[in-house]
Amino acid sequence: MKSLGSLAPTGTLTKSEVNPPLAPPRMGSSSERDNIEEIHPFYYVLMKVLFKVWRQKPKKSPQLESYQLEVQAGNTILECLNRIKWEQDGSLAFRKNCRNTICGSCGMRINGRSALACKQNVGQELEMISASSNGDIPTITVAPLGNMPVIKDLVVDMSGFWDKLQEVDPYVSTKGRKIPEREFLQTPDERSQLDQTGNCIMCGACYSECNALTVNPEFVGPHALAKAERMVADSRDTGTEERLDNYNQAEEGVWGCTRCYYCNAVCPMEVAPMDQISHLKEEILDRNDAQSSRAIRHRKVLIDLVKEGGWIDERKFGVYVVGNYFKDLEGLLSLAPLGLRMLTSGKFPVVFEPSEGKKEVRSLIERVQNYQLSDKALSR
Structure with missing residues (x-):
């Protein structure tokens, strides 16, 4: 496996290349920051990268198209796709919005893993893979999310994704209590129980990688069950028992999960959907005996x-x-x-x-x- 150092231009580096005048941008997690520090000397050095993008039109077979760009290690995959669209092929279709890991719009498969194109950068991807044999130009492959039909190129139809979310009734239920004049109050501790699950941005990465969903289309999906746990953990919700009965299904509910942990591995917001599903299982097991199912x-x-x-x-x-x-x-x-x-x-x-x-x-x-x-x- 080649490091970014071996991908940098040959010859003597200038002082500005070894010590760039600008510090690398801040990254989300400590591991990402450490990774940037390791490749810091070459963070702004230009390199040639081959982008292979799966293109597809409705009712037609997908095909792989290649685009070569001169990019920096710090460029995000979304920035590279923008350049392809603006400079080489205006017909390329993909979703984008915030460019800052907030909205979840740019979910796609990058080198076989579902991720946000605005979060993954060229340097991170090249550290994970070997340079291709195509003239030693490193290659990054981009494909649409899985478990969803393709509309065009990297744009997928997320109707099923949203429909399954609705199946878990993802709203706080207050049917069993009197509506107050102003608002429902929570203590800081009660609110902190929702921090992790509340970070979900519905990007579809976990849904895309879900093996259980691939073989069992009836399974509601990790995104929906993570949201379900967020509802069960909410102190304002009065429908816990009804919810747990609904989630206690062999195929559609929590027991349809195969516990492969792919959802945890790809979640860009560290929601850990698999862990949330396990919490739901614990609640269900506590409330039922062995004769239940x-x-x-x-x-x-x-x-x-x-x-x-x-x-x-x-x-x-x-x-x-x-x-x-x-x-x-x-x-x-x-x-x-x-x-x-x-x-x-x-x-x-x-x-x-x-x-x-x-x-x-x-x-x-x-x-x-x-x-x-x-x-x-x-x-x-």
Whole structure:
């Protein structure tokens, strides 16, 4: 992998190139600032970069078009796209607005990752990838967001994205209380519970990368469930129980999440949608027993079996979860073909051997559970 130093022009650098007269712009996070400091000597040095952009018109197959620019490491991808549109191809279509990581309009896939074009700069992207073999000119590939149909080029139809957001009723419900004359009050601590989820700018990056949504279009999506957690955590909202019942769905709701963590990885605002979904799951699990649904039973049985034996007793897991502790005849019969194949192939664990460290495992689980209980008691 080539560093930006190897991409800089050859020859002796001038004093102004080694020590640029202007400091690099302020970046959002400490990691970004550190990255800029590492490439600081070449931050303003011009370099040639090849931009490959996926172009597409309605009802036509996408095609890759290339544009070469002379840019600086500090130029954002959005600035580069603007130059392509203004200087080389005025037909290129993409969304943009604030240019400052506020509005979320310029979401797109940059080198295979969903991100904001106004936040990612050339230097950051080239540090992540190797220079291409095309005359050693580094290449940055730009594509439209995933899980949404393309309208034109980098512009996608976000109707489904917004429709799924509406499914979680993303507004504070006050049906159960009297409307005050002025406003609902919150303490600073209550308001601080909403800081992280309140940072969401609806850019669609998490939605674009969601594997669960790709294979299950019924899944409501990480953006919607992060907003759902924001509503549940809001002290002014009176619809928590109704909300949690609505989110407690095997396919559409929280249990449709595959916990791949892609949404956390790409979120430009550090909302951590996966963490918010986990908070919703905890609330739902606290309010329901193992008989409520297979999804809830799956989580509770797994923890109980690991506490009991140090790891999962596979003989019991299937019949407890799918067969509902031998109460669901249809579920038990559905396991028969798999069980028979496992027996005939010698894969069925006839005898279960507990883990040697089962006492330590049980102790760890109980300590975590006790900590969670005390933490919830303090937060109430």
